[in-house]
Amino acid sequence: MGTLKLLQGNEACAEGALYAGCTFFAGYPITPSTEVAEYLARRLPRIGGVILQMEDEIASVGAIIGASLAGKKSMTATSGPGFSLKQENIGFGMLCEVPCVIVDVMRGGPSTGVPTGPSQSDIMQCKWGTHGDHPVICLTPAYVQEIFSETVRAFNLAERYRTPVILAFDEIVGHMREKIEIPEKGVLEVENRRRPTCPPSEYKPFDETQGDVPPIADFFSGYRQHITGLNHASDGFPVNASPRIHTDELRLIRKVEGNRKDIIRYDTVLLDDAEVAVFAYGVSGRSGKNAVEMARAEGIKAGLFRPLTIWPFPVEEVAALASRVKAIIVPELSLGQIVLEVERCAKGRCDVQGIFRVDGDPITPAQILEKIKEVG
Amino acid sequence: MAFNYDRHIRHGKLPHIWCPGCTYGIVFKSLLRAVETMQIPKDHLALVSGIGCASRLPGYVDWNTLHTAHGRAIPFATGLKMARPDKRVLVVSGDGDATAIGGNHFIHACRRNIDITVIVMNNFIYGMTGGQHSPTTPVGHLATTMPFGNIDPTFNIPSLAQGAGATWVGRGTAYHVPVLDRLIIGAIEHKGLSVLEIINGCPTTHGRRNKFRTPTDMLLWMKESALPLSAFEKLPPDKVAGKFPTGVLYKREAPEFSETYFAMVERLQKQQEGGGG
Numbered sequence: 001m002g003t004l005k006l007l008q009g010n011e012a013c014a015e016g017a018l019y020a021g022c023t024f025f026a027g028y029p030i031t032p033s034t035e036v037a038e039y040l041a042r043r044l045p046r047i048g049g050v051i052l053q054m055e056d057e058i059a060s061v062g063a064i065i066g067a068s069l070a071g072k073k074s075m076t077a078t079s080g081p082g083f084s085l086k087q088e089n090i091g092f093g094m095l096c097e098v099p100c101v102i103v104d105v106m107r108g109g110p111s112t113g114v115p116t117g118p119s120q121s122d123i124m125q126c127k128w129g130t131h132g133d134h135p136v137i138c139l140t141p142a143y144v145q146e147i148f149s150e151t152v153r154a155f156n157l158a159e160r161y162r163t164p165v166i167l168a169f170d171e172i173v174g175h176m177r178e179k180i181e182i183p184e185k186g187v188l189e190v191e192n193r194r195r196p197t198c199p200p201s202e203y204k205p206f207d208e209t210q211g212d213v214p215p216i217a218d219f220f221s222g223y224r225q226h227i228t229g230l231n232h233a234s235d236g237f238p239v240n241a242s243p244r245i246h247t248d249e250l251r252l253i254r255k256v257e258g259n260r261k262d263i264i265r266y267d268t269v270l271l272d273d274a275e276v277a278v279f280a281y282g283v284s285g286r287s288g289k290n291a292v293e294m295a296r297a298e299g300i301k302a303g304l305f306r307p308l309t310i311w312p313f314p315v316e317e318v319a320a321l322a323s324r325v326k327a328i329i330v331p332e333l334s335l336g337q338i339v340l341e342v343e344r345c346a347k348g349r350c351d352v353q354g355i356f357r358v359d360g361d362p363i364t365p366a367q368i369l370e371k372i373k374e375v376g
Numbered sequence: 377m378a379f380n381y382d383r384h385i386r387h388g389k390l391p392h393i394w395c396p397g398c399t400y401g402i403v404f405k406s407l408l409r410a411v412e413t414m415q416i417p418k419d420h421l422a423l424v425s426g427i428g429c430a431s432r433l434p435g436y437v438d439w440n441t442l443h444t445a446h447g448r449a450i451p452f453a454t455g456l457k458m459a460r461p462d463k464r465v466l467v468v469s470g471d472g473d474a475t476a477i478g479g480n481h482f483i484h485a486c487r488r489n490i491d492i493t494v495i496v497m498n499n500f501i502y503g504m505t506g507g508q509h510s511p512t513t514p515v516g517h518l519a520t521t522m523p524f525g526n527i528d529p530t531f532n533i534p535s536l537a538q539g540a541g542a543t544w545v546g547r548g549t550a551y552h553v554p555v556l557d558r559l560i561i562g563a564i565e566h567k568g569l570s571v572l573e574i575i576n577g578c579p580t581t582h583g584r585r586n587k588f589r590t591p592t593d594m595l596l597w598m599k600e601s602a603l604p605l606s607a608f609e610k611l612p613p614d615k616v617a618g619k620f621p622t623g624v625l626y627k628r629e630a631p632e633f634s635e636t637y638f639a640m641v642e643r644l645q646k647q648q649e650g651g652g653g
């Protein structure tokens with residue numbers, strides 16, 4: 001039996017990070033994510049870890065990448081405007097293949113927007129926020145317990161695939177308090193990055209002959225290396241030669257896309273015989289579950305598909321779903337972002353209808369039920 | 377005695393990208409001599425940079441090196457230092473990198489007094505992008521984005537650093553090389569945030585557009601304009617124009633950030649052991 005606690009989503013995220021072995025956090029205060037930093041500020045120093053309040057969000061990502069290069073599991077957390085500021089350095093982390101976790105507790109935008117209001121409108125930014133083609137892993141938990149476990153998974157994926165992982169949840173689940181169980185150490189798997197075993201003189205930080213995820217050496221460990229945000233060869237030094245750039249970019253994408261089966265995770269409710277599906281994540285997924293249960297009580301065959309991994313997108317799963325249901329309903333706290341991705345995968349095989357809301361309130365089960373009846 | 381740089385240079389990575397007449401190579405060699413003199417093991421050293429011509433320096437050096445984003449070297453260096461407080465972390469930066477786009481990180485690192493050595497290679501211009509004005513381009517000078525003469529007032533980098541709380545501030549030039557070696561050693565030896573501004577010349581994008589006909593003219597200008605701080609302070613007011621002080625300009629002792637942090641950690645852990653709950 002683990003420890004039972006009554007925690008806020010943001011606090012559960014901090015607990016998840018500690019469970020996963022995070023010993024370095026850098027951030028800049030912003031609603032509605034600040035509790036992640038406040039919780040870790042009380043905990044990290046006691047276990048010898050580092051917590052820094054940096055001068056801004058740009059510096060926060062820089063610091064966690066620096067710490068990760070020195071071998072520490074590291075994380076930052078932010079919201080809205082802060083997430084925008086972090087983008088350039090997130091791209092650095094992706095190109096240089098530095099494991100770390102970036103938490104975005106979504107609030108209304110653009111600009112200062114609605115600091116205390118929930119939102120799911122950063123979800124495309126999670127994929128396309130930094131410039132250039134790049135790999136993205138983004139997880140979208142919906143329950144406090146799930147924020148804990150998905151934070152652990154975010155660290156594991158970051159270590160396994162040597163890349164920044166984005167954990168995106170909305171203000172409602174970030175601030176909601178629920179009972180959670182923190183498992184004993186060892187119950188959940190905790191993974192560590194593959195480090196080199198070759199002699200330092202033979203080490204190449206981006207050696208593709210070692211597989212799509214080459215081993216990563218810690219700074220100061222004797223494996224002297226050069227890490228640059230310029231496109232680089234396997235030895236880490238800049239190259240301008242186009243074939244090299246091409247193959248390297250492809251490897252970066254492949255190491256995520258080629259491992260979709262391992263990375264993609266989702267939950268379903270009563271989906272097997274459903275005629276109408278609700279596709280929803282985060283707080284909208286919670287409403288979706290209620291709506292489906294209400295519909296079933298009225299004899300309507302509705303089911304829920306709730307992605308825990310939103311990027312890479314569950315393309316095949318949604319395509320298969322689209323072939324067997326009449327309609328997919330996509331409730332989201334934006335003016336229509338992830339619905340586009342669902343439409344793209346459904347390819348016209350079924351009706352796809354969004355429910356959008358940006359007035360600061362969640363989409364209610366009743367709203368979704370109404371739509372289920374409309375299309376069903 | 378001829379100095380052997382081979383131990384510190386990455387094989388096969390030269391020639392460097394710097395133009396003929398650029399003074400960055402002088403600083404590069406001075407830095408290697410300083411580290412060799414100090415006998416710092418290569419595995420204990422990290423050299424971090426942002427983006428720009430100056431920021432290409434780490435690529436040539438066989439230490440732990442990190443070439444980050446424009447202006448962001450100091451945050452990455454802060455992460456490295458706090459992750460491994462037992463190691464030495466140096467930053468090399470251009471004037472734009474350190475004081476324009478990276479200005480916020482620069483002043484906050486000074487305030488924090490974290491043990492990082494920040495070397496600002498001031499060539500008075502944005503070299504890499506081809507000669508746009510920087511926060512240190514003298515008023516009146518031509519730059520591609522100030523084609524009628526720069527009207528944008530300048531930063532004095534040592535004053536900026538001192539005002540922001542740096543505990544060691546110095547200035548050297550690419551002309552006064554033996555002094556430069558000693559200044560780099562002093563900056564690295566200092567425990568706390570040290571800022572060393574090194575006056576450099578960019579003949580390609582600054583000098584030749586601003587009445588320095590040859591690279592040598594830029595070095596001669598350094599020779600004539602730089603004065604050791606003690607001599608500078610003795611100048612009568614009417615002789616100050618066009619001169620600048622060099623050497624260690626400011627120094628004080630103050631708690632270093634990583635030491636203070638880990639002292640806090642130790643205190644907390646002792647309390648826990650003591651069952652203080």
Ligand SMILES: Cc1ncc(C[n+]2csc(CCOP(=O)(O)OP(=O)(O)O)c2C)c(N)n1
Nearest residue numbers: 427428429430446470471472473502503504
């Ligand atoms: C975010 C961002 N903005 C702009 C640039 C373009 N850029 C590259 S180097 C540079 C200026 C470099 O000047 P300085 O820092 O003074 O260094 P120098 O090249 O003179 O050594 C600029 C503006 C960039 N790489 N990234």
